[in-house]
Amino acid sequence: MSQRTDEALIAMRQISRATASDSRALAKASALSVSQLIALQEINRARAISPSKLATKMSLSRGTMTTLMNKLEARNLVRREADTIDKRRWYFSLTETGQKMIEQAPRMLHEEFSEKFAQLQQWEQAQIISALERIVAMLDAEDIDAAPILDTQEIT
């Protein structure tokens, strides 16, 4: 492997480790388990999502997802809605409390980053963004965030 590739990989690992440990701390700060935090974020992203989908997305089993959702529901962070078409199915979305939870959760690392980033020259910002987007593309991660659109299959 080329030395350049190495450099890039090292930087990426540093970034991902930094953010990972950030999210651990974040979970702790908001009295959530890491899974719960991730679940909330994921639900927020999808706006509404079924347990199974969420489970595969988070690589957890369906059973685990049941208990996870029950906890979040009990704490009034997510709302459970029945699918009108398929009666086996649920959809979970965030309650306002849940919204607030992840919004005002101190985005410590990202906050700090934002400040520093904002102080860069325009051209520097542009350069960094384009590099980041190249990376996202190379990771095939473009559609991870997708857009605030319902994460379900079309209705036929």
Added chain:
Amino acid sequence: MSQRTDEALIAMRQISRATASDSRALAKASALSVSQLIALQEINRARAISPSKLATKMSLSRGTMTTLMNKLEARNLVRREADTIDKRRWYFSLTETGQKMIEQAPRMLHEEFSEKFAQLQQWEQAQIISALERIVAMLDAEDIDAAPILDTQEIT
């Protein structure tokens, strides 16, 4: 917050989510828990590290670290060495088995990335690396990887 900052943040979250879910899958593939995997990586990085340090690094309690290390030791993935100076202290390092474990663990995502990255023009690579390094700096993550140097305080 500026729109540009937003773009950068979105890209970064995509990257970190992609790598996070990668590491979950990775752990599963190598029959390790996520914590165990991270611990191995962390030990590898530091070459040798004490349980407490590792615990704070991973934001786990010392008690948890004890059981975690016992498991890894039982599976012969890490080696426990006594500190000659401070007799309370242990140092953990990877055994050859442990080395192999994390080396040949399919670096799925990163592998794929490497391939694509290697195909870029030199100047593109350079640009991406410099952007990444700016980010690392802004995240104060420069010394996360530090270098393969013993991770202890100087001996006085």
Added chain:
DNA sequence: CGGGTTCGTTTGATTTTCAAACCAAATGCC
């Protein structure tokens, strides 16, 4: 020496997670 701190372990309990069995709804096939 002696009080305070640090390192790692133990203990007992809680939480997370899983696999397997299960039910109900949907789908497919004849």
Added chain:
DNA sequence: GGCATTTGGTTTGAAAATCAAACGAACCCG
């Protein structure tokens, strides 16, 4: 239409991960 199969979610029972608190041994410092 009816029967077998698949799919979405829950339950159950057990294993693994984690924690807080208490502990002993080693260290530190006055």
